[in-house]
Amino acid sequence: xRRTRRSSSRLQIxxxxxxxxxxxxxxxxxxxxxxxxxxxxxxxxxxxLGDSITGSPGCWRAVLWNRLLNSGYKDIDxxxxxxxxxxxxxxxxxxxxxxxxxxxNVADQNLLPGRLxxxxxxxxxxxxxxxxxxxxxxPDRILAAYTKLVTQVRASxxxxxxxxxxxxxxxxxxxxxxxxxxxDFNARIPDWARATGTERSPITVVDQWTGFSTATDTYDGVHxxxxxxxxxxxxxxxxxxxxxxxxxxQNPGDPGxxxxxxxxxxxxxxxxxxxxxxxxxxxxxxxxxxxxSGWTATVVPAGGARIGQVWNGTHSTAAxxxxxxxxxxxNGALAPGASATFGFVATAPATAGAPxxxxxxxAKSSAN
Numbered sequence: 369x370r371r372t373r374r375s376s377s378r379l380q381i382x383x384x385x386x387x388x389x390x391x392x393x394x395x396x397x398x399x400x401x402x403x404x405x406x407x408x409x410x411x412x413x414x415x416x417l418g419d420s421i422t423g424s425p426g427c428w429r430a431v432l433w434n435r436l437l438n439s440g441y442k443d444i445d446x447x448x449x450x451x452x453x454x455x456x457x458x459x460x461x462x463x464x465x466x467x468x469x470x471x472x473n474v475a476d477q478n479l480l481p482g483r484l485x486x487x488x489x490x491x492x493x494x495x496x497x498x499x500x501x502x503x504x505x506x507p508d509r510i511l512a513a514y515t516k517l518v519t520q521v522r523a524s525x526x527x528x529x530x531x532x533x534x535x536x537x538x539x540x541x542x543x544x545x546x547x548x549x550x551x552d553f554n555a556r557i558p559d560w561a562r563a564t565g566t567e568r569s570p571i572t573v574v575d576q577w578t579g580f581s582t583a584t585d586t587y588d589g590v591h592x593x594x595x596x597x598x599x600x601x602x603x604x605x606x607x608x609x610x611x612x613x614x615x616x617x618q619n620p621g622d623p624g625x626x627x628x629x630x631x632x633x634x635x636x637x638x639x640x641x642x643x644x645x646x647x648x649x650x651x652x653x654x655x656x657x658x659x660x661s662g663w664t665a666t667v668v669p670a671g672g673a674r675i676g677q678v679w680n681g682t683h684s685t686a687a688x689x690x691x692x693x694x695x696x697x698x699n700g701a702l703a704p705g706a707s708a709t710f711g712f713v714a715t716a717p718a719t720a721g722a723p724x725x726x727x728x729x730x731a732k733s734s735a736n
Contacts (some may be wrong), residue, residue, distance in 0.1 A: 372568075372673075380577075385685065387564040388634065396414075398561075399607050402436070403598075405457075407431065409434045410443075411443040411444055411445040411488050411492065412444050412445065412612060412616050413445045413446075413447045413487065413488060413489045413490045413491070414441060414444060414445065414446050414447065414462060414489060414490070414491050414493060414522050414596050414608070415446075415447050415448055415463075415464050415484075415487060415489035415491070415492045415493065415494065416429050416446060416448060416463045416465060417448075417464045417465070417494040417495075418464070418465045418466075418494060418495040418496040418498075419465060419466060419467060419468065419469045419470075419471075419496060419498055419499055419725075420465065420467035420468065420576075420591065421465070421495055421498060421590075421591060421592065421621075422464070422465025422495055422496075422538065423450055423453060423463050423464075423465025423467055424453060424461060424465065424467040424591075424619070425452075425454040425455050425461075426453065426455075426463060426465050427454075427455040427456075427592075427594070427597045428592060428596070428598075428600035428601045428604070429446065429455075429459065429461065429463060429475070429601075430455040430456075430457050430459035430461070431597050431598055431601035432601040432604050432605060433446060433459040433460055434457065434458075434459055434544060434607070436605070436608070436609070437602060437606050439586045439605075439609070441609065441612055443460060444460075444520075444612070445460065446459075446461070446462050446463065446654040447462050447487040447488070448463040448464035448465070448483070448487060448488055449462075449463075449464060449483050449487065450462065450463050450464060450466065450487055450709055452463065453489050456654060458464075460509065462487075463551050464474060464483055464487070469499065470497075470500045470503065470505070471497050471499075471500055471510060471513045471514065471517070472500050472505055472509055472510060472513045473497040474496075474513070474517065474519055474729075475512075475513035475516040475726065476513075476668075476673075476726050477603060478520075480517055480520050480521070480718035481520050481523070481524070484520065484521060484524040484525075485522050488517075488524070488525070489524075489525070489528070490525065490527075490528070490529065490616045490617075491528070491529045491530075491531065491608070491611060491616060492521055492528060492529070492530050493531045493534050493604060493608065493678075494517075494531065494533065495533040495536070495576060495600075495649065495673070496514075496517075496531065496712070497510050497553065497674055498513075498535055498536075498538060498590065499521060500513075500714075501538065501546060501549045501550055501553055502543055502546055502549075502590075504540065504545070504549070504666065504686060505688075506686065506688035506690070507553045507556045508686035508687070508688055508690045509686075509688050509690050510553060511557075511560045512566075512666045512668055512690055512726070512728060513706050514532070515560075515564055515728050515730065516666075516728040517566055517695055517728070518530060518569075518571070518724070519592060519631070519633075519728055519730070522569050522631060524633070526568060526569060526631070527568060527569060527616070527617040528569050529545065529570065529572075529611045529616055530565075530569065530570070530571045530572070530631065531571075531572045531574055531604070531607050531608060531611070532557065532571055532572070532573055532574065532577075533573075533574050533576040533603075533604075534548050534554040534557050534573060534574070534575050534576055534577045535548075535553065535554055535576060535577060536576045536577060536580045536585075536586075536590065536592065536596070536600065537550055537577055537580055537581070537582050538582065538590050539582040539589040539590075540588065540589040540590050540704075541589060543590065544562045545675060547582075549575070551577075554577050556575050557573055561573045563730075570576060572607050572610075572611070574603055574604060575608045576600055576603050579599065580596065580599055580600075585599055588630065607655070623678055628676070628690045629729060631654075631655050631656040631731065632652055632653060632654055632655055632656070632663055632702075632731040633650050633652075633653050633728045633729065634648065634651070634653075634665050634727040634728055634729040635644075635651045635653070636650050636722035636724075636725045636727045637649055637651075638665070638712070638722070640723075641722075643718070644713055644715060644716060644717075645673075645713065645715045645716050646713075646716060646723040647711065647712070647713055647714075648711070648712055648713075648714060648723060648725065649710065649711040649712070650665055650667060650693070650709065650710055650712075650725075651704070651707050651708070651709045652665055652702075652707060652708050652709070652710075652728050652729050653702075653704045653706070653707040654702040654703065654704055654705060654706055654707070654731060655705075655708075656704060656731070656733075657704050658704065658734065659702065659703050659704065659732045659733070659734040660700065660701060660731040660732060660733060661700060661701055661732050661733065661734040662694070662695050662700035662701075662731070662732045662735060663694075663695050663700060663702070663708070663729055663730065663731045663732070664691045664692060664693070664694050664695070664729065664730050664731075665681075665692070665694075665728070665729040666690060666692055666693075666726060666727065666728045666729070667690070667691040667692075667693060667712075667725050667726075668689070668690050668691075668725060668726040669689055669714055669723075669724075669725045670723075670724040670725060670726070671716060671717065671719070671720030671721050671724070672689070672716065672717050672718070672719075672720055672723075673689070673715065673716035673717075673720055673723070673725075674689045674690075674714060674715055674716045675691040675713075675714050676693070677710045677712060677713045677715065678691075678693060678710060678711070679710065679711050679712070680692060680696055680698050680699060680708070680710040680711060681693040681695055681699075681710035682696065683712075691712075693710055695708065696710075702731075702736065708718060
């Protein structure tokens, strides 16, 4: 997609033609209808999404922006609720890189939908999870947060193109284990992307780790310096250019039609509680225009609770307590708007508080 903006010279002629027509019509002159050019497509809206590596000031965005423009990509618009934050070179600095944020908190607190509504991106470029890895949050839980964010961006635009980074290396003096944690987490991302991407809303994994040195490409073992900014922009550029060249549908809010990939929502409620545990249930609803042939829900119980017995589905539980529940043989097929519910029993420590859980889901279209 290498588009240039239309010249405004023709617009300056139109008032003159209108005046001439007004003078000549009383004399009996008429004008044949004149063809007008179709309106130009809106700029493609790209959201840089992440934490302080993306913002504060996230100067790789400036490098990437200028490389795109210098390569002929004119009709692009970087978007976000945060304003430009410096960098010493002209660029479109809008972004969604919130310093200190954890992707798990963004997912748990549902912070992203409001930001999406305010900016309406067509493409999300995401480097997110460094603070989670630093906080020793398990990869399963971080990937569950990734899945929830993907569900939310597709709810805002079913045709969303998503670029997800394997994180740059991290080696802060205060976290000796962080370097290996990044390696372990990055190794999980490709399989997650293959399972979560769809034909309508593909996920592209961009390797930001290989060839990046915390010694020479960061100023503190975590945040990129000028050399690091250049390397990050150089890795994003071919992936983003490929998406732009392929063309990006610009119809946010389209609910989809028959045959489109299925989408779903998941809702948790506590049925009953007792000392040391509770009974919960999750309702999965097909929110697309396509029938589903199956669904998978991810349940992250709050307060250290762990899911044990499950009915109306099969489940597995990760070391951090995250449960993955797949439909039973009889309740995977859902017509558009239909729902299925599974139940479970969870054990919880006395300090857990009221039952709560973060739940997300993915669905498989019956046409696939």
